[in-house]
Amino acid sequence: MSEVIExxxxxxALREPEDARARSRDLALEAAALLEPGPIVIHDLGSGTGSMMRWLAPKLPGPQTWVLHDWNxxxxxxxxRAGATDREGRPVAIRxxxxELAHLGSEHLDGAALVTASALLDVLTSREVGAVTDAxxxxxxxxxxxxxxxxxxxxDPGDPRDDAFEAAFNAHQRRRAGARRLVGPTGVALARRRFLAAGWKVxxxxxxxxxxDHDRPLLDEWFSGWCDAALEEQADLRADGAAYRALRSSQxxxxxxxxxVAHADLLAWP
Structure with a gap:
């Protein structure tokens, strides 16, 4: 198995409430309007512990079957085990x-009425993004x-070191992980180009x-990971890294x- 992101x-679990707040309800409702009447099958790629299913299933009609794809x-x-319910409050069926997504083909999306993913594109390679969009x-x-x-x-408040840490983190997101070169922050743009090239609407x-402060545990955990990745990527930031981290922790x-923290949602359809 090729090296994947753990x-x-x-x-x-820590990020799920903020994910639910941040996702685009408008795009979700537009996706729901594109579905044909009757039982629907949703394939969720890189599903993790099922947060996308728990957020989206109650916004969609039923009956629903979710097919959860993940290497883990x-x-x-x-x-x-956690399950979810549809718009009418009925439990969804789960498979x-x-x-690995590099090997995803249309045959793995059998019966799909909708394909979903969350927090996925930026941790894929260009080949994997291509496999997903092609399928x-x-x-x-x-x-x-x-x-x-x-x-x-x-x-907020800003600091003169913020831009350097942001650039180093983004470079880390595009790093080579084993044999895999990640697309990082360019993932949405790459997927968008591929869907548009296929003649799809996006x-x-x-x-x-x-x-x-309302969700300080997530803020602290996110900042720690963001800072660690930047320091791992760019060694010359380490001299001031401890002071920067201490300042932000105190704040x-x-x-x-x-x-x-910028993210984007994408809806594509033929």
Missing amino acids: VSSDWL ATLIARAA TRSG CVAVGRPVLLSLSVTGQVRL RTAATPWRLG SRRGALSAE
Whole structure:
């Protein structure tokens, strides 16, 4: 198996409420309007613990069957146990599949009425983005891809070091992970180009996280990971890294730090 990005279930649980707030409800409702009447099958790629299913299923008619795709069988088993309900409050049926997205083909999206993913595009390679978009185009059903990182971060109060850390983090997002070269913040633009080249319609929406004292555990965990990645990528930031981290930690403890972390949602349909 090629090297993949490890994601902990604790991190997924911590971010789920903010993910739910940030996702585009307008694009979700537009996706719902594109569905044909009757039972629907939704394929969720990189499903993790099922947060996309729990957020989207109540906005869609039923009966619904969700097919959860993830390389991590432990995470998707947890998602299947948690379950979800449709717009009428009925439990959705759940199937699970474990596999790498580089090998995704239209045959793996059997019966799809809708294909979804969340927080996925930025951790794929260009080949994997191509496999996903090609498979979706082949089945000819709407695609809703949410919460892809696009690279921009705004911290308040600002600091002269913010831009250097942002640039280093974004470079880390485009790093080579084993044999895989990640697309990082360019993932949404790459997917958009591929769908448009196939003659599809595409809409995007800005879906930023807005973090502050109301969700300080997520703010602190996000900042720690963001800072760690930047320091790993660019060694010359380390001399001032401890002071920068200490300043931001102090601001957070006093409720004086907020962050806006840019993401985007994408809806594509034939």
